[in-house]
Amino acid sequence: MQHFIVIGNPINHSKSPEIHAAFADSVNLPISYQRQFCPNDADSFVAVVNAFFAGGGVGANVTLPFKQIAFDWVKSHGKLSPYAAAAGAVNTLMLVDGKPYGDNTDGRGLVADLLAQNIALSGKQVAIVGAGGATRGAILPILDAGCQLSIYNRTKAKAENLIHALGCDTVRAGSLDELKCADKFDIIINATSATTTGQTLDLGDCRADFAYDMMYGKPSAFLAHFARQGATTSDGYGMLIHQAKLAFEQWTGKTLDLSQVNLAKPS
Ligand code: ATR
DSSP states (O other), rough: OOOEEEESSSSSOHHHHHHHOOOOOTTTOOEEEEEEEOOSSHHHHHHHHHHHTTTOOOEEETTTOOOOHHHHHHHHEEEOOOHHHHHHHEEEEETTTEEEEEEEEEEHHHHHHHHHHTTOTTTEEEEEOOOOOHHHHHHHHHHHOEEEEEEEEEEEEHHHHHHHHHHHHHEEEEEHHHHHTTTOOEEEEEEEEHHHHHHHOOTTTOOOOEEEOOOOOOHHHHHHHHHTTTEEEEOSSHHHHHHHHHHHHHHOOOOOGGGGGGOOOOO
């Protein structure tokens, strides 16, 4: 039996145990995957992670508010994947040669979900709205997929700083006012926290062929805006599944076929 956890605060809402149990079932692998609450400070996080791995744990997912703390810990005690290094955040932990290895599968999960929905990416004009942690994690995988990327943020300077910090000269930054009058995008992605907080972004006449909201489980005014214009839309549930798939495959060495995974999307 292999043991896994997801560490967060709060943690009761996490869907990861059900998702990974369904993955394990699909490949007949006996696992245990538990929710792990942790007090919101770095010392507690490190103590929890060390105890987990000392006890033979195989892999840990990291969720809010610990992704940056996990990044700092792995940076000083182990090795980061290029995606975690670019994201400045770790969502997937394991031991490699006895040392912590930290990855970030969120952005690759997004790209994998888009490709699974038959959304072509190479050479496409992609806009991300928002310049926080969710955007930061998505930039490298989106560029890897061959997209032309623009980042629009309420605070334009934050988008500019992010692009500068990552050294991505080809990525453009814009304000939300610039977004409103931009040319039609092939793909637009909401990476702001507006859907979670129930806020509506002022999108003006912004148009896109395909609109994606990284959030799921709540009505999205962002997706409604683009749906009214006839765009195809998607919430972020598939991103959740695909980031989990990438973690599971890395931990277990198994390859998942999602068509064999018995998992109902929560309503
Ligand atoms: P996360 O780590 O989930 O990305 P974050 O770092 O708090 O969260 O970033 C939230 C993002 O949503 C920011 O880009 C924020 O814009 P600002 O940088 O200007 O604060 C954006 N955001 C949140 N609420 C918004 C709103 N009502 N309108 C526009 N942008 C919003």
